[in-house]
Structure formats: C-alpha cells, structure tokens
Amino acid sequence: MRLPLPPGSLAFGMTAPDEPLAYDPATVEARWRQRWAERGTNRVDLANGPRPYYNLMMFPYPSAEGLHVGNLFAFTGSDIHARFHRLQGHTVFEPLGYDAFGIHSENFALKVGKHPMELIPSNIANFRRQLDRAGLMVDWDRSVDTTDPAYYKWTQWVFLQLYQRGLAYKKAAAVNWCGSCKTVLANEQVEGGTCERCGTTVEQRFLEQWFFRISEYAPRLLKNLETLDWSETTKQAQRNWIGRSDGARVRFAVQDTPGRETVEVFTTRPDTIFGATYLVLAPEHPLVEVITKDSERGVVEAYRARAARQDLVSRKSTKEKTGQCTGAYATNPATGAAIPIWVADYVLMEYGTGAIMAVPGHDERDHEFAVTYGLPIVRVVAGEGQDASTPLDGAAYVGDGRLVASGTFDGLGVSEGKAAVTAWLAERGAAEAVTNYRLHDWCISRQRYWGPPIPIIYCDACGTVPVPESQLPVALPHVTDFKPDDSGISPLARHAEWFEVACPTCGAPARRETDVSDTFLDSAWYFLRYPSVPRDDVAFDAALTKRWLPVTTYIGGNEHAVLHLLYSRFITMVLHDLGLLDFEEPFTRFRAHGLIIREGAKMSKSKGNVVNPDEYLETWGADSFRTYLMFLGPFEEGGDFRDAGISGVRRFLDRLWASVRDCTTEGAVDPEVRHKLHATIKKVGEDIPALSYNTAIAAMMEYMNVLRKGERRCHRDEVLPVVPLVASFAPHIAEELWAMLGHATSVFDAGWPTYDPALLTSATVALVVQVSGKTRGTIQVAPDVTQEAALAAALAEPGIAKFVTGTPKKVILVPGRLLNVVV
RNA sequence: GCCGGGGUGGCGAAAUUGGCGAGACGCGAGGGACUUAAAAUCCCUUGGGGGGUGACCCCCGUGUGGGUUCGAUUCCCACCCCCGGCACCA
Numbered sequence: 001m002r003l004p005l006p007p008g009s010l011a012f013g014m015t016a017p018d019e020p021l022a023y024d025p026a027t028v029e030a031r032w033r034q035r036w037a038e039r040g041t042n043r044v045d046l047a048n049g050p051r052p053y054y055n056l057m058m059f060p061y062p063s064a065e066g067l068h069v070g071n072l073f074a075f076t077g078s079d080i081h082a083r084f085h086r087l088q089g090h091t092v093f094e095p096l097g098y099d100a101f102g103i104h105s106e107n108f109a110l111k112v113g114k115h116p117m118e119l120i121p122s123n124i125a126n127f128r129r130q131l132d133r134a135g136l137m138v139d140w141d142r143s144v145d146t147t148d149p150a151y152y153k154w155t156q157w158v159f160l161q162l163y164q165r166g167l168a169y170k171k172a173a174a175v176n177w178c179g180s181c182k183t184v185l186a187n188e189q190v191e192g193g194t195c196e197r198c199g200t201t202v203e204q205r206f207l208e209q210w211f212f213r214i215s216e217y218a219p220r221l222l223k224n225l226e227t228l229d230w231s232e233t234t235k236q237a238q239r240n241w242i243g244r245s246d247g248a249r250v251r252f253a254v255q256d257t258p259g260r261e262t263v264e265v266f267t268t269r270p271d272t273i274f275g276a277t278y279l280v281l282a283p284e285h286p287l288v289e290v291i292t293k294d295s296e297r298g299v300v301e302a303y304r305a306r307a308a309r310q311d312l313v314s315r316k317s318t319k320e321k322t323g324q325c326t327g328a329y330a331t332n333p334a335t336g337a338a339i340p341i342w343v344a345d346y347v348l349m350e351y352g353t354g355a356i357m358a359v360p361g362h363d364e365r366d367h368e369f370a371v372t373y374g375l376p377i378v379r380v381v382a383g384e385g386q387d388a389s390t391p392l393d394g395a396a397y398v399g400d401g402r403l404v405a406s407g408t409f410d411g412l413g414v415s416e417g418k419a420a421v422t423a424w425l426a427e428r429g430a431a432e433a434v435t436n437y438r439l440h441d442w443c444i445s446r447q448r449y450w451g452p453p454i455p456i457i458y459c460d461a462c463g464t465v466p467v468p469e470s471q472l473p474v475a476l477p478h479v480t481d482f483k484p485d486d487s488g489i490s491p492l493a494r495h496a497e498w499f500e501v502a503c504p505t506c507g508a509p510a511r512r513e514t515d516v517s518d519t520f521l522d523s524a525w526y527f528l529r530y531p532s533v534p535r536d537d538v539a540f541d542a543a544l545t546k547r548w549l550p551v552t553t554y555i556g557g558n559e560h561a562v563l564h565l566l567y568s569r570f571i572t573m574v575l576h577d578l579g580l581l582d583f584e585e586p587f588t589r590f591r592a593h594g595l596i597i598r599e600g601a602k603m604s605k606s607k608g609n610v611v612n613p614d615e616y617l618e619t620w621g622a623d624s625f626r627t628y629l630m631f632l633g634p635f636e637e638g639g640d641f642r643d644a645g646i647s648g649v650r651r652f653l654d655r656l657w658a659s660v661r662d663c664t665t666e667g668a669v670d671p672e673v674r675h676k677l678h679a680t681i682k683k684v685g686e687d688i689p690a691l692s693y694n695t696a697i698a699a700m701m702e703y704m705n706v707l708r709k710g711e712r713r714c715h716r717d718e719v720l721p722v723v724p725l726v727a728s729f730a731p732h733i734a735e736e737l738w739a740m741l742g743h744a745t746s747v748f749d750a751g752w753p754t755y756d757p758a759l760l761t762s763a764t765v766a767l768v769v770q771v772s773g774k775t776r777g778t779i780q781v782a783p784d785v786t787q788e789a790a791l792a793a794a795l796a797e798p799g800i801a802k803f804v805t806g807t808p809k810k811v812i813l814v815p816g817r818l819l820n821v822v823v
Numbered sequence: 824g825c826c827g828g829g830g831u832g833g834c835g836a837a838a839u840u841g842g843c844g845a846g847a848c849g850c851g852a853g854g855g856a857c858u859u860a861a862a863a864u865c866c867c868u869u870g871g872g873g874g875g876u877g878a879c880c881c882c883c884g885u886g887u888g889g890g891u892u893c894g895a896u897u898c899c900c901a902c903c904c905c906c907g908g909c910a911c912c913a
Binding site for chain 2: 232233236237239240241243245247265266267268269280315321345346347348350351352355356357358359363364365366368436437438558559561562595597631632633634637639640642644645646647648649651652654694695697698699700701702705708710711765766767768770772773774775776777778809810811812814816817818820821822
C-alpha cells in the first residue's frame with residue numbers, strides 16, 4: 001500500500017535555510033518524547049496529587065503483530081479524555097499494562113514454535129515502543145503484565161479469597177470442548193455451536209471444573225446497574241445476560257409412586273396453569289429414573305443416552321423437537337387432571353428446575369411439541385375478539401388477553417392472573433413466587449498451560465487444601481512440552497516434578513491442581529493493582545485504593561460489555577463483602593467506544609484489511625494521526641478508516657504552527673476574532689468531556705479559518721489559547737508551540753483557558769424572518785426584543801414587507817431565533 | 824424472532840426541550856493566483872433540477888408512506904434496509 005505524501009515533506013526537497021521554520025513532526029515528536037521521559041511529565045504523585053482522576057483504558061493483549069489501528073483509536077480517545085482532565089487541574093492517573101496470558105498467546109507460540117515466556121517480552125517491548133510513539137500520557141512506573149509472577153501471585157490470592165468465602169467450588173460438569181484448541185470453553189465463548197476463537201464445532205465432555213458462584217450475585221449485579229453511569233448499550237447487554245425472569249415454582253404430584261414424588265417446575269406463566277396438559281423433564285433430570293414406568297424404561301434410557309452424547313450446542317440449536325413419554329402421570333394442581341410426564345431435550349437441566357409445565361396453547365415450543373406427539377392443546381387465554389372456543393389455529397397464542405376455562409380466574413387479565421393464580425396455589429402449598437436468573441456460574445478452569453496455576457493442593461488425608469498465602473505465587477514452570485493434548489488434562493499434569501508437593505497441612509505427599517485459571521480472572525481485578533504496583537506485600541494498598549478507586553472513567557470496547565465488565569464487578573463485590581474494599585462497583589463511569597472498520601468490514605487478518613499504525617505515525621506524525629482518528633466520526637460510534645482525510649488534519653496543524661510562528665504582539669485583538677475564540681473555548685471544553693471529539697476538532701478548525709481569514713497575521717493573544725485546546729489531541733506540537741510562545745513548563749500544567757460568557761452574546765442578534773414559513777430575510781434586533789417590536793422592524797424591511805399581504809393572521813416569535821408572520 | 828444503535832451531498836460527517844434560509848468541519852472535485860514549470864501555499868465554487876446578461880429567482884431534497892404543526896432531519900403511526908448483541912432460558 002502506498003501512503004499519500006504529507007504536504008511539504010520528504011520527497012520534495014528540504015526547506016531552504018532562509019525560509020521560516022516549517023512544522024516537522026518527526027523532529028518535534030522525538031524531542032518531546034525525550035523531554036517527557038527526562039522530566040517525568042507523565043509520572044503521577046498518587047499519594048498527594050490534588051483532585052485524583054483515575055482514567056482507565058482496557059489493557060491490550062500484546063500480540064506479535066503489534067498494535068493495530070483499533071487499539072490506537074481506543075487508547076487515543078482515552079488519552080485525550082485524560083489529558084483534558086489534567087488541563088482542568090486534576091491529577092490524572094493513566095496506567096496501561098498487558099493482558100498477556102491466555103489462549104491467544106499460547107496458540108501463537110505453538111504456531112511459531114517458540115515458548116510464550118520468550119515471546120511475550122519481545123511483544124511487550126514492541127507494544128511499548130508503539131505506545132510511546134503514539135504519545136500516550138501513560139505512567140509507565142505502574143504497569144502490569146499479567147504473566148509476571150509478581151502480578152499473578154495476587155491473581156491466585158484473589159482465587160483464595162473466593163475459595164475461603166465458599167464462592168469457589170469444584171464440580172463435574174458437562175462442558176463445551178473445543179477439539180482444535182483442546183480446551184474447555186465457557187458458554188459465552190461458544191458462538192452458534194462453534195468455538196469463538198477458531199470456529200471448530202464444539203462437543204460435550206464431562207470434566208471436573210472450578211467455578212465461581214457469580215450466580216449468587218445476580219440480583220445485585222442487576223440492581224446496581226441502575227446506579228452506574230455507563231453507556232446504555234453496555235448496561236442493556238448486561239441486563240440481557242443476567243436474564244432476570246419473574247414467575248413461580250409449582251409442584252405437581254406424581255401419581256402412583258411409592259415415594260410420593262413431586263415434579264417442581266419453573267414457569268413465568270402461572271396464569272396458564274389450567275392449560276398445562278403435560279409436564280416435561282430434562283433428560284438429565286434425576287426424577288426420570290424414579291418415575292419412569294417399567295414399560296417405558298428401555299426407550300427412555302435410550303433417549304437419555306442419545307441426548308448425553310450430543311454436544312451441548314447442537315442440542316440447543318436443533319429445531320425439531322424430540323421426546324419420550326415416561327408412562328408416568330402427574331396431577332395438575334389447578335384442574336386435578338392427570339397429565340402425562342415426558343422427557344425432552346428442549347428442556348434444559350441448567351435452567352430453572354430442569355422441568356416445565358407445558359402449556360401448548362400459549363407457548364410456541366410446547367405447541368410444536370404437542371403437535372408432534374399428539375398431546376392435547378387447550379386455550380386458557382383469549383385475546384381481543386376471542387373466547388374460550390376460538391380455535392388456536394395452528395399456533396400458540398402468546399399475546400395478552402383474559403383468562404378463560406380457568407375456573408374462578410376467568411376474566412382476569414394475564415398479569416393479574418399471574419399474581420392471583422400464584423397466590424391461590426401458594427395457599428394450597430403447591431407453589432411460590434420466585435425470580436430466576438439466566439446467569440450461570442463462572443467456570444474458571446482451563447486445561448491449558450499459559451495461565452496462572454490454580455493455587456490448590458489435593459491431599460489424600462486432608463482433601464482439597466488451598467495453598468497458603470505465604471507460599472504464593474504458585475509459579476508456572478517453564479516446560480517445553482506445553483502443547484495441550486486430547487486427554488482433557490492440562491499439560492502441567494505431565495510434570496510430576498512440578499505437581500508433586502507436600503501437603504501444606506499434614507506434610508504428606510500430595511498433588512497440585514494442574515489446571516490454570518481463565519484469563520478473565522487476570523483482567524477482573526487489574527485496575528485494583530495499578531496504583532499499588534510497587535507493593536509486593538499486598539495486592540492493593542488500602543490508602544491508595546481509597547484515594548484512587550473506584551475508577552473515574554473507564555473507556556473500552558463493547559465486545560467486553562458482558563464478560564470482562566461483569567466479572568470485574570463480581571470480583572469487586574466479593575472483595576467489598578470481605579471488607580477489603582469500601583466500594584462495590586469498580587467503574588463509576590464507563591463509555592464504550594465505536595469500532596474502526598475498513599472498507600465496510602471489521603479489520604481482521606483474514607480479510608487482509610488490517611492497518612499497521614507504524615507507517616502512518618512515521619509518515620504523518622503521531623499528532624496528525626491521533627487527531628485524524630478522532631476526526632473520522634463520533635468516538636462512540638467508530639468509523640470507516642480511509643487515509644484520504646488525514647491530509648486535512650495535517651493542514652490544520654500546519655496552519656496552527658504557522659500562526660504561532662508568525663504571530664505578533666503589536667496592535668490589538670480583533671473583536672470578532674475574540675468572540676469566536678471564546679465561543680471555541682466553550683465548545684471544545686464541552687465537547688471533549690462528552691467524547692464529541694470530532695466536533696471539537698471541527699470547532700478548532702473553524703476558529704483557524706476565522707483567525708487566518710484573508711491571510712491576516714494574527715495576534716499572539718488570539719492564537720495562544722488554542723495551544724492548550726489542541727494539546728489533548730496533538731500533545732507534541734502543543735508542547736513545542738507552548739515553548740515557542742515562551743513557556744518553560746509543560747502545556748499540560750498550564751491549565752485550561754477560560755472564556756468570558758459576556759463575550760459570547762452580542763448587543764444584537766440576527767433574527768430570521770419568515771412569512772408563512774418561508775424565510776424572507778433577517779433583521780438585527782436586541783436578543784430580548786418584543787414580538788411587536790420585531791414585527792415592526794421586519795415590516796420596515798421592504799424585502800420582507802412585500803411578502804406580507806394583508807393583516808398577519810398569526811405572529812410567532814422564537815426569542816433570539818426567528819420571527820414567523822403567517823398571512 | 825427479541826433487544827440495542829443507525830439510514831442526511833461524490834465521501835467521512837454537522838445540526839434534534841421542533842425554529843437562526845439543512846449539509847458546519849474535513850476529504851474529493853472544478854476554477855483562479857503564485858511559479859519557467861510542478862509541488863506546496865493561498866483565494867473562489869461545489870445537494871439536485873430549472874430560469875435570467877446580471878445582482879438574483881423558482882421547484883425538489885435528511886431511507887419509504889402517512890399524520891400532527893405557522894414550521895418536522897428532530898414528535899406520532901406503519902413499513903423497508905444496514906450494523907451489533909441475544910436466542911428452545913419455560
């Protein structure tokens with residue numbers, strides 16, 4: 001790919017010695033990178049700095065390919081926000097680190113035949129070089145690398161906190177197994193039956209796994225969302241994921257069983273219980289064995305075996321419904337009728353009670369099943385214009401309406417019916433109102449190598465023993481055969497010299513847990529670590545944490561709307577409950593940035609449309625590139641990356657440079673220019689905190705046009721305030737210009753220019769005059785002019801008056817804006 | 824199917840408690856100045872259509888079709904298309 005050449009540069013000769021100093025980003029940017037490093041400009045006094053502002057951005061996975069434009073877009077947007085707040089007088093902490101554990105790193109290492117422990121440092125070095133080149137205001141004294149034992153020591157510590165609280169537990173579970181990555185995947189890492197990372201079809205396996213009881217926190221995780229200042233899309237995604245649904249648990253007595261068993265179902269439609277014509281148990285439901293009639297046992301067992309073989313995902317995505325009758329019957333507690341109990345895989349064991357009451361009249365899935373197996377379908381809800389006898393016409397009726405064929409509940413609306421039926425059943429001990437959440441526990445086990453070992457030891461005598469905190473970290477050993485195999489067991493399990501340890505409790509020979517933890521655990525607490533990085537005796541320093549957290553503003557991609565952000569909230573809540581944090585929500589304000597696309601498609605290696613920022617940074621300079629990325633479109637919407645527009649931004653910086661270089665202290669400031677200047681200061685100061693970067697840049701460009709109109713030479717006071725305005729976007733040139741204007745200290749310590757509101761309003765305003773809705777001219781009037789006076793002034797204009805024929809029927813005045821004369 | 828976010832010039836986009844002649848700002852395009860020439864720079868024009876020698880004038884335009892209003896990109900109803908997320912969760 002060929003880049004367009006920036007104006008006045010490179011190929012077309014050097015500036016002649018007698019010509020005025022031209023803007024050369026390469027020189028300017030190198031100079032300020034060096035000065036910032038020497039002066040420690042980006043170093044933060046966390047203990048004493050006034051008005052702390054914790055500006056967080058999502059830390060990257062340091063890939064071998066280096067930073068891509070999407071990363072840079074996000075980081076730049078966050079950096080601008082941070083720099084702006086610094087100019088506003090805050091002490092801004094802007095840390096950045098590396099999320100370097102996980103399957104990405106490991107798979108890449110396997111592919112190129114190198115060890116991740118060797119790969120990561122060079123990847124990080126390359127990232128660091130690019131990030132510095134981009135001019136981020138990062139305090140590198142407090143960075144994290146999740147693969148550093150000094151960091152994952154505390155990740156393991158976090159695990160132990162949960163373990164001790166009973167929030168970490170082990171269970172055998174049917175899991176999603178990716179045969180290509182050779183690992184277990186969380187449900188959320190499965191997309192449409194295939195592995196999110198490699199696209200391989202996922203199969204079902206049973207493995208012993210560690211889980212975190214996040215489901216216990218579902219109500220709080222949901223409720224607290226109301227208090228958070230987050231992008232609405234992100235909050236909505238979390239609400240959907242947590243999946244609250246209100247309903248009832250209802251018990252159906254099984255007929256003719258010695259143990260007087262009951263089937264407990266969860267339903268959101270207790271109002272339709274009179275239409276429940278059969279029950280369905282999930283194939284894994286423990287009652288199946290108990291209640292199945294001997295005559296049906298063979299077919300039911302065969303059906304269950306088939307379901308167990310099928311992978312979780314294809315089972316969920318299969319359209320046609322299958323099932324088997326158990327031969328058993330239950331009593332509908334509302335009607336007293338005997339209804340058959342079936343087994344079918346469209347009912348999931350992991351949700352609700354693993355059993356449902358089927359109401360084929362008013363549930364599409366039940367309807368489909370009932371049609372397939374010839375089960376009775378009864379109408380118990382009638383919509384408008386319908387009654388009990390209206391046929392169901394080939395489909396379930398799921399709309400609102402009145403209850404029918406429901407005994408004393410006939411005539412009630414659906415929502416009153418739900419409450420009334422639940423109360424009635426509850427009185428008879430057959431039901432209670434319950435709330436269910438779709439959120440399931442977080443599986444953190446990974447049968448892989450590249451992660452922090454889970455700090456657990458198994459002892460024949462003592463059972464499961466947590467590694468004592470004093471023995472952390474459990475270091476990940478450097479092994480050469482880290483490739484996972486098909487056994488479902490971690491590569492660490494092949495290293496007896498590592499996993500064989502003495503039990504910390506009794507000293508007997510014991511073995512370590514050989515699974516490592518999920519990368520999402522590494523990133524679920526990293527923001528707590530940044531301020532406390534120098535401390536190796538605690539995960540986070542109490543005083544610094546109190547001073548700096550929760551995070552003031554977090555900016556990141558919405559691809560982490562659910563997992564990372566939810567897990568971080570959960571871990572924070574748990575640490576709060578343990579008395580280790582005095583807040584329970586980690587991110588006060590979260591904003592999701594948009595996605596940078598190219599030629600209408602998401603950038604990806606497979607599409608070959610990935611843009612490497614290095615060449616742009618070299619050719620145009622970091623300042624132009626940063627500003628250009630923000631000028632593409634609204635930050636929260638992203639945009640289409642094309643290199644065509646970058647020259648406009650560069651020209652803007654060239655003009656700014658020339659204006660400062662050539663400005664004069666003679667004469668006075670032009671009043672019109674001053675008016676525009678103050679309006680610009682106001683607009684930029686309002687747009688940046690709202691992340692309206694594109695319009696802030698446009699406003700500054702507009703001001704430059706006014707400033708330089710007709711090739712006028714501008715006054716120093718006209719151009720000086722622009723330097724801090726532009727500094728957040730183009731920090732290097734701003735520093736250089738600030739120095740050219742005679743300042744010895746950083747522009748970022750100079751403060752934000754103030755505007756004078758009095759200069760924004762003028763004695764008269766232009767009022768648009770419409771006649772019958774058509775604009776016919778403007779008049780200059782005082783801002784608070786009366787309607788009569790405005791009308792008189794308008795009629796005094798011949799160009800307007802000629803359209804006013806006869807007496808005005810109606811006159812509308814919008815103060816300061818327009819006058820409409822209706823004739 | 825459900826839940827979000829969007830459809831505005833050749834392109835990226837501005838402007839929505841309804842109101843300052845829709846399209847700021849930038850790209851691209853056209854014309855001009857400067858130059859031996861080019862690059863760079865600067866100036867002018869640039870939504871579509873039509874009329875006038877000209878200052879200018881008229882009509883149509885914010886996905887589609889209706890509606891409310893003196894006035895709608897903005898509000899209401901119905902629909903179409905694009906992007907993202909969820910999806911047998913009872």
